[in-house]
Amino acid sequence: MPETVLDLIVVSPQTDEEDWVIYSPQIPGLAGGRDSFLQLREDLSEILRFAGVDLPAHLRIHVEEIYDSTDADYVIRVAQDPYHKDRAATANRLRAALTDERQRYDLLGSPRTRTGEVLFISAVASDTLGELAAQLRPSGDAALIVCSVANNFIWTFHFTNSEELDEDARSLVDLGISESTTIGEIMGQRTNSHPLAVLAA
Incomplete structure (x- = not known):
């Protein structure tokens, strides 16, 4: 069992x-x-x-930290696992990006959770969509997945299990991926800059 x-x-x-x-x-x-x-x-x-x-x-x-902001309240979540240092470094890159006015506007313009916050989940390339989906509330949740890329940049995509919270989200089947697909595989497949929104329902 x-x-x-x-x-x-x-x-x-x-x-x-x-x-x-x-x-x-x-x-x-x-x-x-x-x-x-x-x-x-x-x-x-x-x-x-x-x-x-x-x-x-x-x-x-x-572990998640809650931040009150005049633009939008947001939450940064970091798993306490063997990749914690990498996740924490990604969270720090995210915090730095949030100090830039243009990037902050884009990041905090992401779909909100049902309680009104923007949820950022710090990810590593080996994380699967299934593992990330398990962190979402079954009643409907939305998050922005954040992963580090070279030269202190971050790569993000919208992730939800509720079409109500992100109408632009496309199903795993439509995107040709599955719950076992890793973040690294998705990053390798992306050939355009159009925002990616994934529906894990």
Whole structure:
């Protein structure tokens, strides 16, 4: 029997008074919070058991930071995995791009989540569309996938599981790709600069 795979999203507090909070697209009833990320990690098994999760399971932990902005609130999500350094470097490139007025306008003009933020997911070339889709809320979600390319640039594409949130998104079948397609493969296939919007439904 295949091991259960769960994506756990940890929300970094914006103030000292707030807790580190956890939720999961695969576990609708999961809600927990602790004073620190370390404490949250230590109590994770207890939190998951309380939510009715059968352990052991393969856990993919992501940390997201929320930014309040006059243009649009946005979230940057980085997975805590063996590629964390690369993902963190991509997130830093994204933050730098957001300081440029023109790039900021383009990036924050991306489709929003149902709660109104722009969600940026820091990716690496070996990530598959299926792994990224698993991070989206089943009720409908939208994200901008961000990956580093040479000379401190970033490459992005729109990603959603709801046509309602991005009417321009095309299905995997239409694009000739699948859930097992990697970000690197998509980057290698792109021959034009037209924005890519993928519907993972």
